[in-house]
Amino acid sequence: MTGVRGVAILGSTGSIGTTALRVLARQEDRFRVAALTAYGNAALLRAQADRFGPSFVGLVTPNGGADDAGWCTGPACLVEAATRDDADIVLNAVVGAAGLDATLAALRAGKRVALANKETLVVAGELAHQAACAGGGEIVPVDSEHSAILQCIAGRPGQEVRRIVLTASGGPFRTWPREKLERATLADALQHPTWSMGRKITVDSATLANKALEVIEAHFLFGLPYDRIEVVVHPQSVVHSFVEFVDGSVLAQMGVPSMELPVLYALTHPERVPDAGVPPFDPVELGPLTFERVRHDAFPALRLGVEAGRAGGAAPAVFNAANECAVALFLEGRIGLLDIPRAIESALAALGGAPAGSRDALLAADAGARRHVTDRFAC
Numbered sequence: 001m002t003g004v005r006g007v008a009i010l011g012s013t014g015s016i017g018t019t020a021l022r023v024l025a026r027q028e029d030r031f032r033v034a035a036l037t038a039y040g041n042a043a044l045l046r047a048q049a050d051r052f053g054p055s056f057v058g059l060v061t062p063n064g065g066a067d068d069a070g071w072c073t074g075p076a077c078l079v080e081a082a083t084r085d086d087a088d089i090v091l092n093a094v095v096g097a098a099g100l101d102a103t104l105a106a107l108r109a110g111k112r113v114a115l116a117n118k119e120t121l122v123v124a125g126e127l128a129h130q131a132a133c134a135g136g137g138e139i140v141p142v143d144s145e146h147s148a149i150l151q152c153i154a155g156r157p158g159q160e161v162r163r164i165v166l167t168a169s170g171g172p173f174r175t176w177p178r179e180k181l182e183r184a185t186l187a188d189a190l191q192h193p194t195w196s197m198g199r200k201i202t203v204d205s206a207t208l209a210n211k212a213l214e215v216i217e218a219h220f221l222f223g224l225p226y227d228r229i230e231v232v233v234h235p236q237s238v239v240h241s242f243v244e245f246v247d248g249s250v251l252a253q254m255g256v257p258s259m260e261l262p263v264l265y266a267l268t269h270p271e272r273v274p275d276a277g278v279p280p281f282d283p284v285e286l287g288p289l290t291f292e293r294v295r296h297d298a299f300p301a302l303r304l305g306v307e308a309g310r311a312g313g314a315a316p317a318v319f320n321a322a323n324e325c326a327v328a329l330f331l332e333g334r335i336g337l338l339d340i341p342r343a344i345e346s347a348l349a350a351l352g353g354a355p356a357g358s359r360d361a362l363l364a365a366d367a368g369a370r371r372h373v374t375d376r377f378a379c
Contacts, residue, residue, distance in 0.1 A: 006034030006086045007267065008056070010078050010102055011093035012048055013041040015198045016116045016142065019259045020091050021048060023267070026277050031089075031267060035081040039094075056081055060098075082106040089267060091142070092117040095200055096324050097317075097366055100124055104359070107137030114266035116142035118217045119324075122309075123317040124362050125220035139221065140266045145214055146221055147262035148240035148253035150269070156245075158223050165242040166214055167234040168294070169194050171206040174235060178298045184337040186330065194237040194257045200327055207340050208294070209323045212305020216316050219309060226310050231302065233292040255281060301341040308348060314356040314365035315348060321369035322347035326377065335377055343373045 007024060011017045017038075024031050037058035038045040049057045058077025072080055075098070082090045082102040090106040091114040092099050099117035104124070106113050108131045115121070121128055121139075132138060141147055145166045153161065172191045173181055189206040190199060197205070204210035211231050218229050237257040244250045255261050258278050265272070296303050301323070308319035326343035329335045335343070347369040354365040 004029070005031050005088040005267075006084075007031050007089045007091060008035035008037075008081045008084060008087035009033065009091045009093065010037050010081060010099065011039070011095065011117075012036040013038040013044040014093055014095065015196065015201075016093035016259060016263070017091075020093065020263050021052065023260050023264050023275070023277065024052070026275060027264070027267075027273070030273065034087040035084055037077050037081045055086055056084055078102040079105045082111065083109045087111065089114055091263070091266070092120070093142075095119075095198065097123050097320060097363075100359075100363075103128060103139075104131045107131035107139070108135035110136040113137060113139050114142050114263070115139050118143060118213050119320050121217045121220045122213050122320045123366065124359065125216070125316075127359060127362075129220065140269050141217070141221055142259075142262050142266045143214060143217070144257075144259065144262045145241045146218060147265055149218065149222060149243055151253045151265065152241070152243035152251040153222070155270075160245050161222075161224065161228070162244045162246045162248075163228040163230060164218060164222065164224060165230045165232055165244070166211065166218065167237070167239055167241055167291075168208060168211045168231055169205065169237045170233040170235055170292070171208070173206055173298070174233065174292075176298070178338075181298060181338055182336065186333065189330075189337060193235070195259075199331055200324070203327050203330060203340075204323070207301045207337065208299040209301035209305060209327075209340065209344070212302045212309075213320065213323075215302075215306050216309040226306060231294055233294055234289070235292070236286065236289050238286050238289055256286065299341075301344060304341060304344050304348060308352065311352060312356075313352075314354040314362060315352040317356070317362045317365045318347050318351045318354065318369040319344060321366040322373050325370040325373040329373070329378055339377055343377045346376055347372045 033052035033054045035056035036054045040061040058072040062073045079102050083105050089112045093116040097119050100120050103120040189203050192202050239252045242252045308315040322344045326340040351368050355361045
């Protein structure tokens with residue numbers, strides 16, 4: 001890696017965005033912040049812009065918070081930031097399907113997309129692949145599980161891989177019986193035992209919908225069929241994923257539960273650079289390490305997502321949209337925790353076979369799933 005590379009961060013005020021800026025602050029001899037965008041937190045965005053001096057700042061929903069210095073406003077700022085000439089790498093940390101167009105645009109423009117917005121591949125994995133082929137862009141995953149797989153595979157051809165195993169912390173409800181889950185509150189769901197994340201992804205972790213999204217993402221990232229992608233519960237979140245090879249050897253990537261590690265690797269891949277921001281690995285302090293099977297009866301969102309991935313077409317987009325809408329209703333206190341998988345199942349039954357094949361068709365399926373969940377489940 002030569003020269004100082006420009007980085008555009010989409011979603012800079014969220015959990016991944018602020019993590020990325022901490023990493024970049026320690027790596028200013030290698031990277032500079034070229035662009036920052038946020039959804040609506042104008043105050044934090046202004047502080048970030050003052051600290052890092054990007055050439056472009058965008059705010060999706062200004063609400064009177066846009067800066068006099070000429071911030072770009074509205075959803076189009078995401079695509080504009082992602083395609084700027086001074087941005088070599090686009091770190092997409094936008095939550096949900098809203099990040100799709102920026103990813104596709106960046107790939108067509110030949111950028112490296114450090115992808116934390118897994119919904120891009122869930123909703124439109126084939127379109128992302130086509131965009132990368134057309135423009136010469138590449139996707140490097142930021143999710144700790146997919147970063148781990150990338151590091152374990154290390155350029156080996158796919159035919160050498162027997163299967164990959166994604167680890168899941170199990171979330172705050174790992175040991176709760178299903179009947180108790182019916183009474184789970186939002187406060188319960190937001191008490192993640194090992195990770196500090198945004199509210200939406202924390203709820204996804206609690207239902208294991210997040211793991212379903214990661215299975216679909218892994219399918220597109222690594223080209224493996226769904227019957228060679230598995231999930232195991234690992235409460236300590238130290239082993240980030242496993243790769244089993246055809247000769248029976250298994251490699252695992254391990255590290256302290258910190259998103260700074262996969263963010264840095266997504267920026268520097270395939271190289272590694274020194275970074276003093278993460279504590280050294282102490283296997284005694286972090287042990288013992290344990291593993292459990294997923295309780296599919298208590299966490300049906302995982303099964304529903306994998307089934308949607310196998311079905312293909314618009315089903316993954318419907319799964320993602322129904323989950324996003326149901327989680328939003330749960331965060332507003334309008335439905336219960338287990339209504340989330342119920343809403344997903346209902347939307348898939350109604351719309352899982354919707355037309356697909358183009359961006360517009362997939363976005364129509366997305367919109368239809370959101371309407372379905374709102375009409376059927378919102379109190």
